Amino acid sequence: MAEIPTNLTANPPVNAEPVEMLLNMGPQHPSTHGVFRMVLWVDGEKIVDVEPHIGYLHRGSEKLCEGEQYHQVITLFDRLDYVANFNNELVYCQAVEKLMGLEVPERAEYVRVILCELNRIASHLLYVGTIGLDAGAMTPTMFAFRGRERIQSVFEAVSGARMMHNYFRIGGIKEDLPDNFEQLIAELLPLLREDVEESDRILTFNEIFLTRLKDVGTISAEEAIDFGFTGPCLRGCGIEYDVRKAQPYSIYDRFDFDIPIGLDGDCWDRHWVRVREMYESLKIIEQALEQMPGGEVVSSLGRRLIRPPAGEVYMRAENPRGEIGVHLISNGTDRPYRLKVRPPSFCNLSAIRRLLTDSWIADSVVILGSLDIVLGEVDR
Amino acid sequence: MQGLAPLLAVGLVDVIWMVVSLLAMFTGLSIVVLSLVWLERKALGRLQLRLGPTRTGLFGLLQPVADAIKLILKEDIIPNSSDRAIFWVAPVIVALSAFMIWVTIPATEGLVLRNLELGLFYITAFAVIGILGLVLAGWGSANKYGVLGGLRSAAQLISYEIPVIMVVVAVGMLAKSLDLRVIVAAQEQIPYVALLPLGMVVFFIAGLAEVGRTPFDIYHAESEVVGGPFVEYSGAHWSVFFLAEYINTFAIAALVVLLFLGGWSWPFDAAALAWLPSLPDIAWVGGLLSVIWFLLKVYAVIFVVFWIRGTFPRLRIDQLMAFAWKAMVPLSFYAIVITGVYLFYDWPAWTLTVMSLTGLVVVGYIVYRKMMEPARRIAEIKARQAAQVAERRASRQAS
Incomplete structure (x- = not known):
């Protein structure tokens, strides 16, 4: 029988000279948000060093994409960031459309934006719930999940699925919205605004929550850029960077919304940015509903077998977690030659060692929660 | 043996009484714990927009009993x-x-x-x-x-x-x-x-x-x-x-x-309660x-x-x-x-x-x-956020 290695890692950290204790956190720890594993070198309650281990959810999505037809790849993108399915579908569809030079019908663009922004709210609501759990409060989860459930039932009415919708198509969307969609969303929006406000009130300025999160996991703007931070994590550092404004895609240049930014780049600022973003998303949805035209929802080219011309394209979009990038290389066949995803969670997670070193064990959970990672996207 | 004599002198009735009363305390406290479990689950449920236990018995009153049976039957x-x-x-x-x-x-x-x-x-x-x-x-x-x-x-x-x-x-x-x-x-x-x-x-x-x-x-x-x-x-x-x-x-x-x-x-003292129908004097x-x-x-x-x-x-x-x-x-x-x-x-x-x-x-x-420090913190954060918003608005107007 092979001897079980006692040291869990090949390269022990340099600054952990007197190793007090080695604490293995995950992959089955309740607050590692999936199957993430951290090996913590702890000195009492202080973390001396940390080694993150990813890959427990690796499914080879990028390689799988090479074996699927262009339309079939959409289902794989649903499963990357499984909390923000529509946003993932959008960036892939747009990459192919950009490669083919395909025009998307107006109505389809509006439907896409509405669904993506709803999905952003759903994702941030999930975040509010989990950060509450990480900080030890059970109730925000339930409050946040009520709003999330409402959004998901609208998604179900639209696409037939609560998650993994497979609804966007290259050149549009699968089919037009259900007849009662306007009524559904008219009922949803006021309730949703209430939910967002409630999940804001229950946590954001709560004294204990504030003391737990403020000045914890602080990262400067320069470092954040060096680590490749995007999304709320970067904006929490006070940098006004949002792909929807910096490089407007789809029809985002037609809407009036703000980019909330934080002050110090700590956990609380990241939390605050996400909470404010939910209000901004609501603003976008309301504007989009007003402007939404009728007409076709998928271009005629999109109904056929997709064969983009040989070439390569890079498309970026703003996911709830940050900037997602798709690098697509086509060789003229009906399947992608190579597809590379730049997942926001992965880049945000790369700073985990910098953020956790010299923090408390209790903080490690909150910091990880404030990065809001989705392991499906980190591991792909 | 001399020192143990007072202990041995404890009568059989005392011992039985002690055992019975301890058992009564144990039973009473166990019932209290069951009620607390129910109350906590119900109260937390209501606070969290849930119903709490409803399926086991009236208002889910038997839920703690079910919990206890499950826990005891589980492999140790x-x-x-x-x-x-x-x-x-x-x-x-x-x-x-x-x-x-x-x-x-x-x-x-x-x-x-x-x-x-x-x-x-x-x-x-x-x-x-x-x-x-x-x-x-x-x-x-x-x-x-x-x-x-x-x-x-x-x-x-x-x-x-x-x-x-x-x-x-x-x-x-x-x-x-x-x-x-x-x-x-x-x-x-x-x-x-x-x-x-x-x-x-x-x-x-x-x-x-x-x-x-x-x-x-x-x-x-x-x-x-x-x-x-x-x-x-x-x-x-x-x-x-x-x-x-x-x-x-x-x-x-x-x-x-x-x-x-x-x-x-x-x-209230007894005088304030005099108007109530007098309780049987037991x-x-x-x-x-x-x-x-x-x-x-x-x-x-x-x-x-x-x-x-x-x-x-x-x-x-x-x-x-x-x-x-x-x-x-x-x-x-x-x-x-x-x-x-x-x-x-x-x-x-x-x-x-x-x-x-x-x-x-x-x-x-x-x-x-x-x-x-949360109070000062909250005020400070709100002030800084307001300043930040004003600054961004000014820079946007300038550009």
Whole structure:
């Protein structure tokens, strides 16, 4: 029988000279948000060093994409960031459309934006719930999940699925919205605004929550850029960077919304940015509903077998977690030659060692929660 | 043999009576725990937009019974690497200390297993023993989370033991006794919460920490140390810890009621109730009513505990310790000092109330502003955010 290695890692950290204790956190720890594993070198309650281990959810999505037809790849993108399915579908569809030079019908663009922004709210609501759990409060989860459930039932009415919708198509969307969609969303929006406000009130300025999160996991703007931070994590550092404004895609240049930014780049600022973003998303949805035209929802080219011309394209979009990038290389066949995803969670997670070193064990959970990672996207 | 003679002289009737009464206490407390589990699940459910248990019995009343049966029937896993003796004995110690406290807590004048003149001393002494069980449980389960949780519990419980004891001393000084029945009798006119509100606040908060309730549930924090000392326990072993935790919560609530809320004494005197149809003059009717009144008060306090659990996040270990040593301990010493001054100079009762409230407000304010800093923080954050918004608006207009 092979001897079980006692040291869990090949390269022990340099600054952990007197190793007090080695604490293995995950992959089955309740607050590692999936199957993430951290090996913590702890000195009492202080973390001396940390080694993150990813890959427990690796499914080879990028390689799988090479074996699927262009339309079939959409289902794989649903499963990357499984909390923000529509946003993932959008960036892939747009990459192919950009490669083919395909025009998307107006109505389809509006439907896409509405669904993506709803999905952003759903994702941030999930975040509010989990950060509450990480900080030890059970109730925000339930409050946040009520709003999330409402959004998901609208998604179900639209696409037939609560998650993994497979609804966007290259050149549009699968089919037009259900007849009662306007009524559904008219009922949803006021309730949703209430939910967002409630999940804001229950946590954001709560004294204990504030003391737990403020000045914890602080990262400067320069470092954040060096680590490749995007999304709320970067904006929490006070940098006004949002792909929807910096490089407007789809029809985002037609809407009036703000980019909330934080002050110090700590956990609380990241939390605050996400909470404010939910209000901004609501603003976008309301504007989009007003402007939404009728007409076709998928271009005629999109109904056929997709064969983009040989070439390569890079498309970026703003996911709830940050900037997602798709690098697509086509060789003229009906399947992608190579597809590379730049997942926001992965880049945000790369700073985990910098953020956790010299923090408390209790903080490690909150910091990880404030990065809001989705392991499906980190591991792909 | 000479020394054992008095022990051997204990009659058979005494022994039987002792066993029966202990069994009665055990049964009574178990029923109380079942009711607490139900109340907590129901209350938390309502606070969290859920219904709580509904399927088992009327209003889900049988849910705790189902839980208990499930827990007892589950396989009791003992990890191979654990220290078996310690692993076995730890839950026993915790449960023992929890049950022993109740030997001397009276539910009404006559309903107490063995009234002790040093009742409060006995209670505080036995409360400390539970810590040993928690540390042993963490150590014996040979799990790093268990060790962390066990050490956290040692640090936390010992720190919060001090304010609890100090407040108990202050109350003992006021009543000039540590006998709980005497203390309740002394509150016949004015409950001590009116005299020593500071004491009640400190005792309640420190008590929450003593039993590891939110926001002080640090040693078994689910999201950090995954249950802490209990991480390796399952089945019946775990349910013993669970039982002990709820009995301790009940004990803290009962002590709050006994020490500060007047125990089983009614807020009205007999004359004010004269208009009521006179009760049959049987001894146990009055006793039963006072037990019910006492339990109502205790459950009201416990509901606050559950309410807090449904509302607050958890503190961090350093914040918890800082809170204990910088706020709770000084406040509890202050309670002793003002009680001493009040008793020594024999001032009127309202002076103690004033001194107590002043201490609460002043120290509370200092804690709120200086130590936890959230108030200043919130103001500062809001101001900076407003400045940031204005700056961005200006730069946008300029461009």
